[in-house]
Amino acid sequence: MEKGKKAPKKTRNLEQSRKEILDAAFWEVFTRGFQGVSIDDIVKKTSMTKGAFYHQFPTKLDLGYALVDEVIKPMTYSRWIDPLKEYDNPLEGILLQIKKLIGKAAPQELRYGCPLNNLVQEMAPVDAGFKKRLQNALTYWIEGMDKELKRAQKEGFLRPDVNTRQVAHFVVMAHEGFYGMLKGLDDPKAFNALYDSLKRYFETLRA
Amino acid sequence: MEKGKKAPKKTRNLEQSRKEILDAAFWEVFTRGFQGVSIDDIVKKTSMTKGAFYHQFPTKLDLGYALVDEVIKPMTYSRWIDPLKEYDNPLEGILLQIKKLIGKAAPQELRYGCPLNNLVQEMAPVDAGFKKRLQNALTYWIEGMDKELKRAQKEGFLRPDVNTRQVAHFVVMAHEGFYGMLKGLDDPKAFNALYDSLKRYFETLRA
DNA sequence: TTTACAACATACTAAATAGTATGTTAAGGT
DNA sequence: ACCTTAACATACTATTTAGTATGTTGTAAA
Numbered sequence: 001m002e003k004g005k006k007a008p009k010k011t012r013n014l015e016q017s018r019k020e021i022l023d024a025a026f027w028e029v030f031t032r033g034f035q036g037v038s039i040d041d042i043v044k045k046t047s048m049t050k051g052a053f054y055h056q057f058p059t060k061l062d063l064g065y066a067l068v069d070e071v072i073k074p075m076t077y078s079r080w081i082d083p084l085k086e087y088d089n090p091l092e093g094i095l096l097q098i099k100k101l102i103g104k105a106a107p108q109e110l111r112y113g114c115p116l117n118n119l120v121q122e123m124a125p126v127d128a129g130f131k132k133r134l135q136n137a138l139t140y141w142i143e144g145m146d147k148e149l150k151r152a153q154k155e156g157f158l159r160p161d162v163n164t165r166q167v168a169h170f171v172v173m174a175h176e177g178f179y180g181m182l183k184g185l186d187d188p189k190a191f192n193a194l195y196d197s198l199k200r201y202f203e204t205l206r207a
Numbered sequence: 208m209e210k211g212k213k214a215p216k217k218t219r220n221l222e223q224s225r226k227e228i229l230d231a232a233f234w235e236v237f238t239r240g241f242q243g244v245s246i247d248d249i250v251k252k253t254s255m256t257k258g259a260f261y262h263q264f265p266t267k268l269d270l271g272y273a274l275v276d277e278v279i280k281p282m283t284y285s286r287w288i289d290p291l292k293e294y295d296n297p298l299e300g301i302l303l304q305i306k307k308l309i310g311k312a313a314p315q316e317l318r319y320g321c322p323l324n325n326l327v328q329e330m331a332p333v334d335a336g337f338k339k340r341l342q343n344a345l346t347y348w349i350e351g352m353d354k355e356l357k358r359a360q361k362e363g364f365l366r367p368d369v370n371t372r373q374v375a376h377f378v379v380m381a382h383e384g385f386y387g388m389l390k391g392l393d394d395p396k397a398f399n400a401l402y403d404s405l406k407r408y409f410e411t412l413r414a
Numbered sequence: 415t416t417t418a419c420a421a422c423a424t425a426c427t428a429a430a431t432a433g434t435a436t437g438t439t440a441a442g443g444t
Numbered sequence: 445a446c447c448t449t450a451a452c453a454t455a456c457t458a459t460t461t462a463g464t465a466t467g468t469t470g471t472a473a474a
Contacts, residue, residue, distance in 0.1 A: 197373060
């Protein structure tokens, strides 16, 4: 007998199947939009069939909601907030992280924009359930940013008179704006223009 | 006989019909997205029928292209660039225009975001024809902004060492970012946070 | 006044789509 | 060993959709 890992070798597993569906759905929706993707498309990218899909998600909207709550919200946080904790100076971390994840991203990746922002633009005005969850994910991001800015303030990297919440809003807005512009222009040089301007803004905040 | 205005009282008019269709399509697409709207939906909002539609536009994509070229591109320019010409100081004009068109906009208007940005986010990665035209509209906007910034520089309102093209990119990005954030958060207070930060950035540019 | 065609209207079609109805089988409890 | 049910698979349906085929009529030129 082989040394089985922790995972039991079951051929049926609700959680695992859910993850597989969400994973496939994420890419399809990310690249083609929620309204541009059909359930059959998603199922095809899966090892399962339609029965499994509807066993997990009663409707297409429920899938969308789960995508925001279970995939995009935590993904955004772990991509943009968690890494900041490694930096003594969060302000420096924010800029470096942007350069890393946007400035050095491959064009084929950049052309699809930001998973969260995409859904905000497409679905927030169309469906109230979406809006509520997207709002929640955005606020979660902003609050994480705010915490890091408060830390920067405490450590003396940020002027004590600046409103951190306000700056957090602006920084998240800039993330979305960066993605949006690069998606529309697909001109690699545009990143430098945007980055330099953001840096200039940051310099006004330094203690 | 009545004093006929210039317009001939024709019951059939290719140009006029085109405008009516584009006008209806603009609102439907603006509020529900290009992929979320059907041709039958658009036709219903019109005084005409499907025959008229397909007489003007061979496919749905052709309608989308015309929307960008003939409606959204000039509309964006006349909303954001033309008014700047009324100001001695374009920098002042940009901020005032943002306050006017975004800060004081009704929430039901704001929730639908920016017509150009919406299409960029939704269609640029999905269709090459869309991407090309959206890119063109964005560049047109940026170049208009650049011209105004150069004028500001000439008139001594803007530091001579700043790269106007770079700033133009950032300002247009901020427009899109503002719309995107407000669309996602629908918190009226968020505008002030963003506006104050943008203002702070502008102050670093003053001569 | 007639005629030709552009500018529409009407009726239809094939494909796609979200969702349902009804199976089948793995697997844990007894 | 058997039984129950959760976790799927398969087959089907009603509706929507982009697009087409085929009319009808205003209108401008001859």
